Amino acid sequence: MTRTVYVNGEYVAEQEAKVSVFDRAFLFADAVYEVTSVLNGKLVDFDNHMKRLQRSMLELNYGPKIDEDEFLEFHRKLVSINKIDEGIVYLQVSRGIAERDFAFPSSDTKLTVTAFTQKKKLIENETATKGITVITVDDLRWKRCDIKTIQLLYPSIAKTEALKKGADDAWMTQNGYVMEGSSNNAWIIKGKNIHTREADNLILNGITRLAVMKVAEQLKYRVVPKQFTVTEAENADEAFITSATAFVTSVVKINDYKINNGKIGVFTQSLREAYIKQALDTLT
Amino acid sequence: MTRTVYVNGEYVAEQEAKVSVFDRAFLFADAVYEVTSVLNGKLVDFDNHMKRLQRSMLELNYGPKIDEDEFLEFHRKLVSINKIDEGIVYLQVSRGIAERDFAFPSSDTKLTVTAFTQKKKLIENETATKGITVITVDDLRWKRCDIKTIQLLYPSIAKTEALKKGADDAWMTQNGYVMEGSSNNAWIIKGKNIHTREADNLILNGITRLAVMKVAEQLKYRVVPKQFTVTEAENADEAFITSATAFVTSVVKINDYKINNGKIGVFTQSLREAYIKQALDTLT
Secondary structure, three states: OOOEEEEOOEEEEHHHOEEEOOEHHHHHOOEEEEEEEEEOOEEOOHHHHHHHHHHHHHHOOOOOOOOHHHHHHHHHHHHHHOOOOOEEEEEEEEOOEOOOOOOOOOOOOOOEEEEEEEEOOOOOOHHHHHOEEEEEEEOOOOOOOOOOEOOOHHHHHHHHHHHHOOOOEEEEEEOOEEEEEOOOEEEEEEOOEEEEOOOOOOOOOOHHHHHHHHHHHHOOOEEOOOOOEHHHHHOOOEEEEEEOOOEEEEEEEEOOEEOHHHOOOHHHHHHHHHHHHHHHHOOO | OOOEEEEOOEEEEHHHOEEEOOEHHHHHOOEEEEEEEEEOOEEOOHHHHHHHHHHHHHHOOOOOOOOHHHHHHHHHHHHHHOOOOOEEEEEEEEOOEOOOOOOOOOOOOOOEEEEEEEEOOOOOOHHHHHOEEEEEEEOOOOOOOOOOEOOOHHHHHHHHHHHHOOOOEEEEEEOOEEEEEOOOEEEEEEOOEEEEOOOOOOOOOOHHHHHHHHHHHHOOOEEOOOOOEHHHHHOOOEEEEEEOOOEEEEEEEEOOEEOHHHOOOHHHHHHHHHHHHHHHHOOO
16 A cells, blocks of 8 residues: 655545655755644644645745645545545745856746645654653754744754653753754643743744643643743753653653653643643634 | 756756755755856866765765766756856755654655756956955854755845845954855955965855965965954955855955955956966866
């Protein structure tokens, strides 16, 4: 069996899913992306993923606009063809194909749109039950991490480094402050206060981050966006990550420090459950 | 007429030159590259480009090794098939094709090797005669610019911004210091001293940069590698850039400041001529 992949309006077998070597994604990392989760064969928070995609494209001065209805249609079709009950749709939009030149090509250059699915256990899996462990690494990324581009080499290096050291992920830090995980936002809980870094140009403003803020307020916790140090994190009552695929996942160890005695946090667990409930109630 | 492009051992028409959407260059900007100039149908400084490529791959823990003889062979074949008398060969090596995952795939994943040519007037062209103008912009790139990766979105943004403002290129700065151009090293001359930033993790150590250092010494100028401020550059006697395609090209204006009264520098010109002479004498 082979997946069906979307490439510029065509549905093709994954072995046939190819793009030009002159695509600017391939030569200049000039592309943006979104990962939308699928639960019960439907999309989670699709509209907000499209809004963020539009913003990424605007920040990079992409010329052509995208048609959200068309995007929704091929997302749904991929989910259906590939029989995705639980998993993700990966979507990428690049500035398109042009002769290699640092200067942007003409603004009417046709965008390259590709998408594929992955099956994943999102609700019930080992990290949901046991939590994850993280190490901290110096954040060497560029200064526009608010744009969701494919310049992911450093997060990829950091993730690989974490696995090599027996951890599940790496939190990237600047001057002792936690920025975010390799592909997720980082949070801590102290008493009734929940902290996650304010979303500026240095981190990605997660779609799940925003949804979780609302859910936390509904649970009467106080969300106070602020940056926190590695030491504060190591001494937090609970810690967790959020992302489109992790939802809310407990962090039970940061470097050598166990959080909540190495067990998943009670509030984190209730937050995860509440988030999943509202996600299931609002599928597209 | 269509170019012939090299893709993993095959020579194909440029329209057919394609790679998988699962290539890590396309999804994670996980690829390194080299641009080798061609003069008289032969390669300039090929061995040093290969050495730097090997270093880039080593820094990123690419598993498989490359065969320099094989690389030389397809470089020569592309130059020949495409009748390149003067121009460049663009070479890219990515970590290869793998299911999308931030963690590096198995170290025996097959590298994706692609290469194509561009015809360009390198020795005689308008910038050689008139010089170029540059603006300065804040350097927002990551902190491993010593590795020649395809994470080129910011240099591309900077170059486009320069053109929009009527300049030819942008010099990227950090805390008032000039780092490098969008795809070249930046230099100034004060008296008998030539300055260019020391090559650390924040800039690319240009192959042409190293060659020009030697040529300058032969011409009895003193090369003193050190970082310089935008103000120092604006008040320099001469300024220039070096790269595989620009060789040595005079900078005649930096922001609003004319350098050498807006004319190409005398020493810069002699350095350019001496560099080209030794390049022509040592072709591969």
